[in-house]
Amino acid sequence: MTGDAGTGYLRLDDLEVVRVEVEWRPLKGRLPSGASGVSHIVDKYVDRLGAKAKKAGHTLHVERNVRFLEDGALPDKDIETFTWDADYRAINLAWQCKTCNRIGLVRVFSKLNEDVSDAARRLMRSLRDHAEEGKQVWAVYGLICNIPEDFRLEEQFLRSGHIRLSFKRRKKEELHVERIGPASLILKEAERLQGWFEPFFKKALKDYVCVYTDGDIRGHRGFRVEGSPRSLLWRILKPTLSRMRRSVYLKGCVWVCKESNRIFVVRAVSKDRNSTVAEAVAAEVVCHNNE
Numbered sequence: 001m002t003g004d005a006g007t008g009y010l011r012l013d014d015l016e017v018v019r020v021e022v023e024w025r026p027l028k029g030r031l032p033s034g035a036s037g038v039s040h041i042v043d044k045y046v047d048r049l050g051a052k053a054k055k056a057g058h059t060l061h062v063e064r065n066v067r068f069l070e071d072g073a074l075p076d077k078d079i080e081t082f083t084w085d086a087d088y089r090a091i092n093l094a095w096q097c098k099t100c101n102r103i104g105l106v107r108v109f110s111k112l113n114e115d116v117s118d119a120a121r122r123l124m125r126s127l128r129d130h131a132e133e134g135k136q137v138w139a140v141y142g143l144i145c146n147i148p149e150d151f152r153l154e155e156q157f158l159r160s161g162h163i164r165l166s167f168k169r170r171k172k173e174e175l176h177v178e179r180i181g182p183a184s185l186i187l188k189e190a191e192r193l194q195g196w197f198e199p200f201f202k203k204a205l206k207d208y209v210c211v212y213t214d215g216d217i218r219g220h221r222g223f224r225v226e227g228s229p230r231s232l233l234w235r236i237l238k239p240t241l242s243r244m245r246r247s248v249y250l251k252g253c254v255w256v257c258k259e260s261n262r263i264f265v266v267r268a269v270s271k272d273r274n275s276t277v278a279e280a281v282a283a284e285v286v287c288h289n290n291e
């Protein structure tokens, strides 16, 4: 993935081929309004595609204005769905959003002998391209969270046993949402959640004196952690640059979701010792189907 909420590109591959590509950007200049605006985007795209195919010696078969989604599937967008076949097939959706004025294109690829229509429909119906109520939905491999829209994605760590999305707000405030599993295996060894958490997050916790409070989070067993900066004296004795930093506070919510067999960790670092962002984001993480 490259880019951000404004302009970007996302690609998903399986072991063999590219499966999905999504591009989006703000509309610059003017388009004819209504559906004709979108068909104008598709015209240009299909022209370029045709030229490329010709160069590569492929025969391209394009079908425009395919009725692929039901009416009103994306109520705030003008859309055109179209398909093309060459040595493989692509189902495409071009859109222009009436709310945020972004334009974009989703492509779902399949081999000629595969039918991926249902999956493509589900994906296209779920398309969201702007924040709602000040929050941006971030979803990756089933980890779904609502992040205040002024946080920007800074880093992503994607392993099957550990997913982390890291965000920053105005360079000073950090937010990390993590999913780690399988919980049954991890907690068999560590016995207690906190007993696992402390060594696992040793590096992130090293500048803080932490207080833990057991509690219920998202209907699951878990705890909250609050970290205050270690005393200045302690830091002066340490030959690190960290003493140059201003005091920041850590807040986190950690819980085990039995249903999905994963551990969830939402933590924030802020100069504001009363920051509630970790709590607010944790309250809306979808850990199993508790949306």
Ligand SMILES: [Zn+2]
Residues within 6 Å of the ligand: 097, 098, 099, 100, 101, 102, 129, 130
């Ligand atoms: Zn939009």
Ligand SMILES: [Zn+2]
Residues within 6 Å of the ligand: 218, 220, 256, 257, 258, 259, 260, 287, 288, 289, 290
């Ligand atoms: Zn859960």
